[in-house]
Amino acid sequence: MVIGDGAYIKKINRSLILQKIIEHEFISRAEIAKITGLNKATISVQVADLLNEKLVQETQQEHNTVGRRPIMLSINGNAGYVLGIDLDFKEIKFQIADLQGNIVEVNTMAIHTEVYEEVLYILVEEIRNYKEKYSTSHYGLVQTIIGVHGTVNNDEWIQFIPRLQWSNKDLKSDIEREIDIDISIENTANLSIFAERVYKYPDSDNMLGIVLGSGIGAGIINDGKLVKGHDGYAGEIGHMIIFPFGQECRCGNSGCWELYAAESVVFSQLMEKLDRPSLNYHDIKQLLAAEDPETYDVMRNFISYISIGLNNMINSYNPETLIINSELLKVYPNAIEEIVANLQSSVCVYGQIVLSDLGKDASVLGASALAIQNFFEVKEVVFSREEVLA
Ligand SMILES: [Zn+2]
Known part of the structure; x- marks a missing residue:
């Protein structure tokens, strides 16, 4: 940081103003001055730039009060779009959002291959189509973030994806070689906890997100x-x-x-015990509703093992908000109550434990939100609009 560098300070101010406009959805210049402490002249110059760049738009508030109607500023949502992708085993989910964080479209595509080169080809084709489709907007497709269910290093190399058996893949460079586009690779558990903070718990600075699926992953947010x-x-x-x-x-x-x-452990145990070739969440919900003793047995066992790991995680992180993303716990009555009852240690201290509302969309929501944050170069984004969660 260079103290007193005019360009640097200007950039910081711009970022702060943009962040307040995103956070408030509609805000006047006077309110920005009040919240940020920046002087009105600075705000006026910066906002003029943002209007010029078509990143921000002005709207006159409805005439419902006496006196002057303030001009409200908001993000020009249609100026550009972001693409969030969840690259899962056997399927890929694509979500387009505008720059205000509104979801424009979501598409899930089944894939019948695990071969890296073939999946790469599908991704390149699809991203190219989305880029073309949104190219008429002012900025077009500004950023794409791909979430993967595996480890990603700080250089965005995929270290390992267990289900796909991919190791050391530079997916980012392989795509960028084919398409001129800004692309990032991130772990899906990180994207999921990021979405929870942006959409659901913006005031929680210390969060843990546990994602249960074929494996278990965690996203950690500390000091925001x-x-x-x-x-x-x-x-x-x-x-x-957890088991020596x-x-x-x-x-x-x-x-x-x-x-x-x-x-996946619950599914395979139940398929064996009940002698069924396949089971889905709905089947398990029905078995629980019918009070099937074996299903209850397996689920209670599952919940005890979850609680053991959560106890260890809570002791390590002392989270304010612990979010469990699990479709299976959602079909089980009183899952959270049973988990809480298992966490009896006097040193296991946390603020709250909740089940995720965002569910399987959390990763693409997080990918889009992170792409918007990167594009605007702001410290954080908050989207409180309810329709986003539908
Ligand atoms: Zn292991």
Whole structure:
């Protein structure tokens, strides 16, 4: 940082003004001055630039009060678009949002290959189509963020995706070689907790997000920022050992948490016990409604193992908000109450434990929100609009 550097200060002020406009949705120049403490002349010059760049627009407030109607500023949503992608096993989800964070379209595509080059080809084709489709807007497609269900290092290289068996892939460069586009790669558990903060818990600065699926991942927010660790791999809590000398894990250790508390464990145990070739969330909901004893047994066991890992996580991070993203716990009555009842240790202290409302959309919502934050170069974004969550 260079103290007293005019250009630097100008950039900081611009970022602060943009952040307040995003946060408030509609705000007048006078209100920005009041909140930020910046003087009116500075705001006026900066806003003139933003209007020129078509990033911000003016609207005259409805005539419902006596006196002058203030001119309100808001983000020019249609000036550009962002693309959030969840690259999962057997399917890819694409979400387009405008610069105000409104979701414009969501498409899920089934993929029938795990071969890196073939998935790369599909991604390049799809991103190229979206880029073309939104090219008539002022800025076009400004940024794309791809969430992957594996470890991503600080240089955005994919270190390992277990389900796809991909290691050391430079997906970012491989796509950028084919299309002229700004692209980022991020872990989906990180994107999910980012979405929870942006859309649901903007006032919570210390958060833990646990995502249960075929494995267990975690996203950590400390003092309002994502915690990624030295190389970028923080949050690989599925491989926390909860059972000394337990079942062997493909990571090389044994007794890892996800061998006992991933959702896939419940599905395979129940399929075997009930002798059913397949099961989905709806089937389990029905089995629970019918009070099937074996289903209750497996679910209670699952909840105890979840609680053991959560106890360890809570003791490590003392979170204000702990969010569990699990479709399976959503179909189980009183899941949170049972987990809370298991967390009886006097040193296991947290603010609140909740189930995620964002569910499987959390990662693409997080990807879009992060892309918008990067595009505007602001410290944080907050989208409080309810329709985004629908
Ligand atoms: Zn492991």
